[in-house]
Amino acid sequence: MGVFAVCSVSVAEAGFFSFLNKILGNGGREEKIEVVKNSQTVLLLQSVLNSNPAAGQGGGGISVMNNNALLPDTGPLGSVADIGEGAANSVRISVYVVREGDSLSQIAGMFNVSVNTIVWANALRSGDLIQTGQTLIILPVTGVKYTVEKGDTLSSIAKKYKGDTEEILRYNDLASADDLVVGEEIIIPDGEASYTPVYSGRSNPARGTGGPSYVGYYMRPIEGGVNTRVTASNPHGLHGYNAVDLASYCGAPIFASASGDVIISRSYGWNGGYGNYIVISHSNGTQTLYAHLSKNIVSVGWHVVQGQVIGYEGSTGNSTGCHVHFEIRGAMQPF
Incomplete structure (x- = not known):
């Protein structure tokens, strides 16, 4: 059966965590989990974390190009209702817990992504069997x-x-x-077609745009540093899904851009090019993602406050040098 973890988790504790060992830990934590039937029998899913990623100077990151929907125009079961309202929800990363009877192909079908999308984002090998209780990240990939x-x-x-x-x-x-x-x-x-993408179904947010502007809500995730993607043709350095690459120095502290709950903390592996990365869910319905870290120091289920150190700048995954690949999913990128 399939479980979607709805990441409105309210917790506060300390300790280091490897994402694959547990998800949304317990021990006095209050959790909200939406339980649905498995990928073979489920009729409709509530709006939870629905999909989308990008790349760093290197990256992680597949949208709708040439009428090929690699990310869902509708929800995992073909209904716009199970995505939620607006562009903000359509760019969210999904967390799925495998239940008895699930297969990779069935789960991929639920999200309208390829099996390889799941294999690639979860450091699986071709032919690997998934296990009941295993956590899978659905990284909607662009390309x-x-x-x-x-x-x-x-x-x-x-x-x-x-x-x-x-x-x-x-x-x-x-x-x-x-x-x-x-x-x-x-x-x-993360490929780019030489023609204008053709979108089908409901419109998806264009890459490099982010939805509403929340003035003053987010703080810069590093102190100082430079935006390494700035060029004359791209003065804001935007790439991937509303992302910027900010570089200071190897080992520089990375700060939570806004208060919220840690929903993903992966401290090893390729992870679709992100390397070590963290995703935080915020009360305004958005998510922030911090990739290529040298070390994560927060775990899934933690509640963090704005400005709290969550990890350190590195060059893990698909990266050409120390920096933080910083995404805001569901809102304008102010940096």
């Missing part, structure tokens, strides 16, 4: 679906769609560039 043509090479495809060759290999479970097969479809994670 382009592409059919390999005669004469294509991995590097030419990556260059055409502004992707990363290593990301393409990892996501598509390819051992090497020689494994490309003419006629097969692959995904270019």
Whole structure:
């Protein structure tokens, strides 16, 4: 059966945590969990954390390109109602706890993502079996679906769609560039099409936009530092899903941008390119994500206050140097 963890968790405690060992811990904590039937029998899901990610200088990050819906236009079961209202909910990351009778393909079908999206974001290997009680992160990935043509090479495809060759290999479970097969479809994670994306169904927020503006709500997650993505054509350095890359120095403290509850804290693994990363859910319905950390010092279920140190700047995952990849999901990016 499937359990969606609704991350309106109210807790306060200290201690280090490895995400895969537990989720939304207990011990005097008040938790809210929405229990639904499993992926084979469920009729409708309540609006919980629904999907979307991005990349750092490197990254993690697949939207609707060329009518290929790699992220859901509707909820996991084909209904707009189970996504929730507005763009803010459509960019949320999902947490799913496996129950008896679930399979990867069924869970992927619930979220309208590929099995590889789940495998890639959870450091699974092709052919791995999932276990009852196992926690899966549904990282809605942005990118382009592409059919390999005669004469294509991995590097030419990556260059055409502004992707990363290593990301393409990892996501598509390819051992090497020689494994490309003419006629097969692959995904270019965080790829960009040279044409204007065609969206079907309800509109999704454009990459680089974030919804409403909450003036004064968020603080900068590092002290000082520079936005490494700023260019003449991109003066705000926005990329991925409303993200900026902020660099100070390796080991610099990373602060909670606003008060809220820690819903994801992964302290090892590739994690779709994010490396070590943390996601905090806020009372205004938004989420903030902090990626490529050298160390996480908060755990799932913690309640953190604005300005609290949650980890340290690093270069884990798909990263070219120490920085924090900082996303705001559901609101304008003020930094």
